[in-house]
Amino acid sequence: MVRATPVGSLWGALLLSGVCCVAAAQSGRFSAVYRDGFVAHSSALGAPSWHEPREESRLSNQLQFNHQGEPLMYRDGAARPRLRPPYVEFSNGDVIAGTVSGCRLQASEFGDRAVLLIATESPLNTYGNGVLAVRADCVSRIVTTANPLAQPGGPRVLLTDGRLLTTTSLRFTETGLTLLTAAGIESVNFSQIADLTLAVDRTRALLEDCLFADSVRSARLVRLTTRDGTALTSTRIHQLLVQDRRLRESAAGGARPTELVLQPSWALEPVTVPNASVCQSSFRLPNEIPLSLLPAVTLAERSTIGGTRPWQRNTSVHRAPLTAGEMEADTGIGMHAHCEVAFDLPDSARELSLWVGIDQRVAPGGCVVCKIRRDDTAGEVLWESGFIRGNDPPKQVGPLNVRGLRRLVLVAEMGHQGRPQDADPLDIRDDVVWLAPLVTIDPHALRTHDALADILPGLRAWQVPPEQLQEVELTHQWNAFRARWDPLLRIAKGHELVLTQHVAITSANDVLEFNTALPSHLEDHDFRLTVNGEPLAWSASQDRERMLKMRTVRLSSRPSTSARKRDDIPNEDLAYRWDLQAYRGQTVVIELRLKAGETFSDLAWNSLALRSATADPGAVVE
Secondary structure, three states: OEEEEEOOOHHHHHHOOHHHHHHHOOOOOEEEEEOOOOEEEEOOOOOOOOOOOOOOEEEOOEEEEOOOOOEEEEEEOOOOOOOOOOEEEEOOOOEEEEEEEEEEEEEHHHOOEEEEEEEEOOOOEEOOOOEEEEEHHHEEEEEOOOOOOOOOOOOEEEEOOOOEEEOOEEEEOOOEEEEEEOOEEEEEEHHHEEEEEOOOOHHHHHHHHHHHHOOOOOOOEEEEEEOOOOEEEEOOEEEEEEOOHHHHHHOHHHOOOEEEEEOOOOEOOOEEEEHHHEEEEEEEOOOEEEHHHOOEEEEEEOOOOOOOOOOEEOOOOOOOOEEEOOEEEOOEEEEEOOEEEEEEOOOOEEEEEEEEEEOHHHOOOOEEEEEEEEOOOOOOEEEEEEEEEOOOOOEEEEEEEOOOOOEEEEEEEEOOOOOOOOOOOOOOOOEEEEEEEEEEEOHHHOOOHHHHHHHOOOHHHOEOOHHHHOOEEEEEEEEOOOOEEEEEEEEOOOOEEEEEEEEEOOOOOOEEEEEEEOOOOHHHOEEEEEEOOEEEOOEEOOOHHHHHHHHHHHHHHOOOHHHOOHHHOOOOEEEEEEEOHHHOOOEEEEEEEEEOOOOOEEEEOOEEEEEOHHHOOOOEEO
């Protein structure tokens, strides 16, 4: 049995991952890296709370640091994450070990969106039945073979029988894929896929991560890496305290074993991660995205000593962790000179900050000159390093103004002309690492209709004035009955969200249904619908006053929902319905106004959709 305990701030949630390091501390090296370049190391932990930056922390019984800087990363240096098939990659750079087992094309439980079902591999688990539901539009790659494509590019699929199919379009089915190829239409089951690469929008996915974090003022976007190579980014995190006596007694040093329950933006339900499996955690601000995860194209890659080493995302060219001098990072770019790579920037990009140096593994060798250009190989040089050698500490760059730039080009040149006399010749050991390249974005640019529509099921069909979107925030709410986080739309005091849609009413769409959850105060649910300017009353799926009374009695007489068995947790889902049957055969203008209360209104948003009246299970009339 487990008990789920919500953590008040994201710091508290992820700093619990320090517990995972205790078990490995006896043989590993631990490091704490800060944004200002402060780095601390230890071969053992003196306290499990070493991740907590607000307290004096001790490593090896020595006062380790009392540092006020912003944490960037914590890492167990003895653990080297190794990703092995089968695994699934996502458009925001996350990856999990698991196998796609099926697809639900219209999963009403998740807002009528296409959902892929993934059977996760140990040590990951799901909060429920062992299968994780994820958004199909966020999946970028599916790999089941030990010999995947060396240069994946989408959309194309390598089959288990060795065939490589290139497709102009594809769509998911319940059991696999339907592909349009030059030879015609071909159907493929999930079990036949060895390596599938899908065309995805990386920028949209990264901005979506920020959109969730933007509303949680004390939060950080946290990227966890486990020993098996799984990488998860989230602000939605709980901890689990394991109550099973046998597991407690088997824990090292008598420590109570714990797990993290988290739900990335691409997941429609949580996944659990044992703390003991986490070997790395990094933090970024809600308005930052890693440059290394943005769309990129190679402009030049050559070597004078024969062959080339392709540049890498989030590892060195040797596929090792990113390190230069004392500096470390889990996101960045590994290059071998000469190399030029252009990264696309979102329109909302404002600044770039990073560190750059020679890969620690080839120190003291190498001699390079690094540059950052705008747009292309002939673009204006925004920053130049001068000579960097293997013994030099990494150079800090920025914040560099990138407002209005379409692309940034990172350049690693062989330091030939004028190089120091004792430097390596040619491009020997010219391995460069760009560490923690973070692009700061304008947070106000996040709340667009398209961005919110990716997260709030049903919103895409409605028109919303852009200025109204600046008065809303997106956060999340734990749904104890369904054991998952649901999107929560917060409307500021004195404001409203006006949704408009022109639609032809038929027997297939003659009821408008908004699926939400019982609010803390009924005035938070101030919904007003008009059809061609005429008001239309709503009906509710349950008696709201009775639900509130039951909640009050329950909270005053029973333990919190987190301590109860799932079967004993009440379902507080609530649906509002507007009957449009009188308008069948007409094209009408529907206007739905969602107004804030005396302070602000929090609306759990499960789905907003037009449905058939024949599927309506009944309602309580207003």
